[in-house]
Amino acid sequence: MQEEPYGEVFLINKPLEWTSFDVVRKVRNALKIKKVGHAGTLDPLATGLLIVCAGKKTKSIESFMGQEKEYTGTFEIGKTTESFDLEKPVVDVGDPSHISILQVKEAAAQLTGDILQVPPMHSAIKVDGKRVYESARKGIEVKMEARPVSVSVFEITKFENPTVHFRIICSKGTYIRSIARDLGDILKVGAYMSSLCRTRIGEYSLEEADELDHLIEKIKARKDENL
Incomplete structure (x- = not known):
């Protein structure tokens, strides 16, 4: 047999x-x-x-x-990096000392639901047949189009300024580093992802x-x- x-x-x-x-x-x-x-x-x-x-x-x-993903991790506000994580050097953006947990939660609410998200330049997405991170490493700017993604949960589990602890549930294709960037933009002080753990897939x-x-x-x- x-x-x-x-x-x-x-x-x-x-x-x-x-x-x-x-x-x-x-x-x-x-x-x-x-x-x-x-x-x-x-x-x-x-x-x-x-x-x-x-x-x-x-x-x-x-x-x-294709299944939804769940993540926990931390963002740092007041600073950023070129890759929006710790792969690139950290640079100062703005003083975050005045930011309250209420402001962070309000910013998170703006990034919850069906949203348009621009992927980070340092990602494996292909544009014109080339991985964009390869162009980024050569210093070549690639125009990234915003893509629809869904963030069903963006919970701020703790805020120890400048560290934001979060839990996110999102659709396929969502970049948590882009959420860090966008959160920093809304708060006008910059942000990057300092740690990330995927806790669930479907x-x-x-x-x-x-x-x-x-x-x-x-x-x-x-x-x-x-x-």
Whole structure:
């Protein structure tokens, strides 16, 4: 009797400073198969839930990517960076000492619902067939069009000026770094994203995810059992 083609979905807590592709490569090497991919990039400076699909389950990647995402993290107001996160040097914009939690919540309300969002220049979006971050690294300005996204929840969970703690639930294609930029623009003092964790993709929660090293050990142990 012929075996069913292999397929598996892994929920992984992406380590800080790893790229999503680093994680895919690690899983691919452990499984020793070529067909492995992730369902939605997490930036190197973000942590949290990364869904990795292997074998025939790679056909499910698009359906995972289309599901809503939930994030927690922090924004810093009063400063910004070229990439709106910590990949680029931090520069001062304005004194945030007068900003109240009420003002922050009012600004967040303006960025909630169905909104138009301009993606950051340092992103993997393609314009005229080229990734915009490649142009950004060369100092080439690319005109980015605003795109419709949906932010169903933008909750300010704590405000310790200048640090804004948040929880966001949003649609596919939403850039949290762009929300940081726009929040800073509304408050007129600048802002950037200082930390980010993806806690949910659709019905899949970070609480269900494996630490990467632990998952690799499990995969190798399983392969050893089948030898």
